[in-house]
Amino acid sequence: MPQIAQLALVYQSQWFWLLLTLGAIYFFIGRGIVPKVEATVDDRDARIAADLAEAERLRAEADASEAAWRGRMNEAQAQGQTASVAAKSAADRAAEVRVAKADAEIATRTAAAAAALAAARTSALAEIEGVAADAARDIVARLAGATVTDAAARAAVAGAMSRA
Amino acid sequence: MAAAAKIDPMHQFQIAPIGSDSLVASPFQFTNSSLWMLIVFAAIMAFMWGGTKRQLVPGRWQAAVEGLTGFLDNITRQNIGAEGRKYLPWVFTAFVFILFANWIGAMPFGIVPGAHPFTVTSQFSVTGVMSIISFLIVLVVGFWKHGLHFFSLFVPKDTPFVLKLLIAPIEFVSFMVRPFSLGLRPFVAMFAGHILLEVFGNFVVQGLNAGSVMGYGISALCFVFVIGVNALELLVGGIQAYVFALLTALYINDAVNLH
Numbered sequence: 001m002p003q004i005a006q007l008a009l010v011y012q013s014q015w016f017w018l019l020l021t022l023g024a025i026y027f028f029i030g031r032g033i034v035p036k037v038e039a040t041v042d043d044r045d046a047r048i049a050a051d052l053a054e055a056e057r058l059r060a061e062a063d064a065s066e067a068a069w070r071g072r073m074n075e076a077q078a079q080g081q082t083a084s085v086a087a088k089s090a091a092d093r094a095a096e097v098r099v100a101k102a103d104a105e106i107a108t109r110t111a112a113a114a115a116a117l118a119a120a121r122t123s124a125l126a127e128i129e130g131v132a133a134d135a136a137r138d139i140v141a142r143l144a145g146a147t148v149t150d151a152a153a154r155a156a157v158a159g160a161m162s163r164a
Numbered sequence: 165m166a167a168a169a170k171i172d173p174m175h176q177f178q179i180a181p182i183g184s185d186s187l188v189a190s191p192f193q194f195t196n197s198s199l200w201m202l203i204v205f206a207a208i209m210a211f212m213w214g215g216t217k218r219q220l221v222p223g224r225w226q227a228a229v230e231g232l233t234g235f236l237d238n239i240t241r242q243n244i245g246a247e248g249r250k251y252l253p254w255v256f257t258a259f260v261f262i263l264f265a266n267w268i269g270a271m272p273f274g275i276v277p278g279a280h281p282f283t284v285t286s287q288f289s290v291t292g293v294m295s296i297i298s299f300l301i302v303l304v305v306g307f308w309k310h311g312l313h314f315f316s317l318f319v320p321k322d323t324p325f326v327l328k329l330l331i332a333p334i335e336f337v338s339f340m341v342r343p344f345s346l347g348l349r350p351f352v353a354m355f356a357g358h359i360l361l362e363v364f365g366n367f368v369v370q371g372l373n374a375g376s377v378m379g380y381g382i383s384a385l386c387f388v389f390v391i392g393v394n395a396l397e398l399l400v401g402g403i404q405a406y407v408f409a410l411l412t413a414l415y416i417n418d419a420v421n422l423h
Contacts, residue, residue, distance in 0.1 A: 001174060001177070002174055002175075002177045002178045002179065003177055003286075003287055003288055003289065003351075003355075006178070006179050006187070007289060008189065009187045009188075009189050010179045010187060010189075010193070010195065010197070010289070011289050012189055012190060012191040012193070013190060013191055013192065013193035013194070013195055013197075013198060014179075014195075014197060014198075014287060014289040014290060014293075015191070015289065015293055016191035016192065017194075017195075017197065017198035017201050017202075018201060018284075018289075018290050018293055018294075019293070020201075021201040021202065021204065021205045021261070022257055022261060022294070022297070024205055025205060025208060025257045025260065025261055026253055026254065026257045028209065029208060029209065029212050029256070029257070029260070030252070030253030030254065030256045030257045031253050033212045033213075033215065033216055034212075034233050034252065034253060034256055036215075036216060036218065037212075037215045037216070037229055037230055037233045038233055038237060038249075038252075040215075040218045040219075040230070041230050041233070041234060044220060047220070
């Protein structure tokens, strides 16, 4: 086993060159390159994390603006609805007022017409009574030769008409 | 025809001098082991270089490097906690060194004439030093943070006093065994795996050299087996690096977050 047979002869050079090599690896690579590589990886991880956070922030912002837009849309819709309801009720009220006015006018006109009709009727009735009394006086004068006064004839006619 | 070729599966673990004739007991002696350590370092450096482009959208190479560092960052963070990043450089160093040494040692560089592949992690003088470094980090961090209170690591909480008396020595022994088990594990895995590869690789060649039908049969069988062992070797190489990194993180956790 040369490892043991040669040990006394080679251990110094083995240790010297090993420590030299390990020292070079330790300082040049372990303390030189490895931290750089680690820093690169850390930078990348940090950057990815930052990018993700930024994307998340932007998404939240977009959500917020969409919600605000939706709110404004809802508000405008509600406003439009109340405006249309108000306009409709105002129009209804105006129409009612106009209808009421027209009704009142029609009523007064009807009343006037009815009054005129009643007056015409009473005057016509009075005229008929007068004509009937005259006719009755003529008939009495021709048939009986008697002269009846106008008042008596009118009374008789009124009595006959109230009986009829 | 070298029919009686001697199988020497240990030769691959032999450390040979480079640039001089014989080994000298000197720290500056450059050997094939030193050379392969530097090759491992160069390979790690080349691989990690691809991860320094720092692009926002990583390419394949950068993604692989980031995957490796992220994997080890996970190990330290899950086992040690938020403080784990302080210990990432060492856990990372140990992991990539063992991983690259294991895998480079399993590569068929022997095909290239004159190239002699060498698995650095098959030397316990290498894995032992690495486990001692991990153990020292645990000791230093533990005593630095908790002072003498660190010894309460050996005493389980909410246990009857009699049991504490029994358990504390066991805990202490198991704690002291840690550097040995930690260092021996990758060494033994590579050592045994490479002996298997060498032995069965030799059977392939000797079966062919025997020239008989049975020899060819044995050769083919061993070839299939060597392929399997090679795949297993790659798997074990990854697992051993992972186990070393994970256990180092767990042991450091003991020192950082004393129960």
